[in-house]
Amino acid sequence: MHKYHIPFGYRESGKYTISFFETSVERLVKELLNWGAEYDWSYHYSIVPDQFLKNKQFTELDNLARTNLLIPTRNSWTAHVDNDILGSYPQSKLYVLAERLRIRTVSFVFDSISAANLTKRPYGILFLCIDGRDGGKAKERSVTLVKDSSWEFYVYGDSLEFEQIEAYEERLKKNRLTPQMLINYANSLGIDIESPDYYRISDAVLAQKYLTDDGEDETNRLIQELADIGFEFGATSVQILNKDNLESENHDE
Numbered sequence: 183m184h185k186y187h188i189p190f191g192y193r194e195s196g197k198y199t200i201s202f203f204e205t206s207v208e209r210l211v212k213e214l215l216n217w218g219a220e221y222d223w224s225y226h227y228s229i230v231p232d233q234f235l236k237n238k239q240f241t242e243l244d245n246l247a248r249t250n251l252l253i254p255t256r257n258s259w260t261a262h263v264d265n266d267i268l269g270s271y272p273q274s275k276l277y278v279l280a281e282r283l284r285i286r287t288v289s290f291v292f293d294s295i296s297a298a299n300l301t302k303r304p305y306g307i308l309f310l311c312i313d314g315r316d317g318g319k320a321k322e323r324s325v326t327l328v329k330d331s332s333w334e335f336y337v338y339g340d341s342l343e344f345e346q347i348e349a350y351e352e353r354l355k356k357n358r359l360t361p362q363m364l365i366n367y368a369n370s371l372g373i374d375i376e377s378p379d380y381y382r383i384s385d386a387v388l389a390q391k392y393l394t395d396d397g398e399d400e401t402n403r404l405i406q407e408l409a410d411i412g413f414e415f416g417a418t419s420v421q422i423l424n425k426d427n428l429e430s431e432n433h434d435e
Contacts, residue, residue, distance in 0.1 A: 197298075290367075308325070335350070
């Protein structure tokens, strides 16, 4: 495990992703239900069992389909780890929820160059920020460094005030974006990404996505996989658990 290990989203391959939504976990859950109700999918929710709270890595979830871990933090951000897309980032959620909730969403993709070289796979790290606070179409800023057959560096959108833009002019492309720079960017946004104490792990919620087309048997199978390792769906501190509750709350507003 290399020096830039993060407690959540870590992959044995050395590549891992963690994203953040600038809103509460309750509001995030509610909007995920709103969004899903417009299409043919939804979520079941569960608190996270003690055995997962102890190891803080959730590696047993890596092979489970459609799992999303939502972790409140000590400030306004909610952390998000998405096992739907291992090694990538939850692009649709970041864009859609930034616009629907008028918030900022950010994603950090970390990687280990030594692990990539050892397994002869591509290397890539990424900073992505989607800003929907002004309403309308969200603004995207991304900075990406990848190595496959050669080093490539890409930027998109307007730079943010805390970015170390002088590094982007480095002669060697591999020095233009580093894991430490990603950590610095997170810290500039108020995200203490490396500190386990930053995450309110005892309030973490797991969202198990299911599709209407799956049918009841497939949905139950996915839920049972998680139940077999200790998850209890329906027993959660998040009160917005189903569409009926959601409709009732919206009506009251």
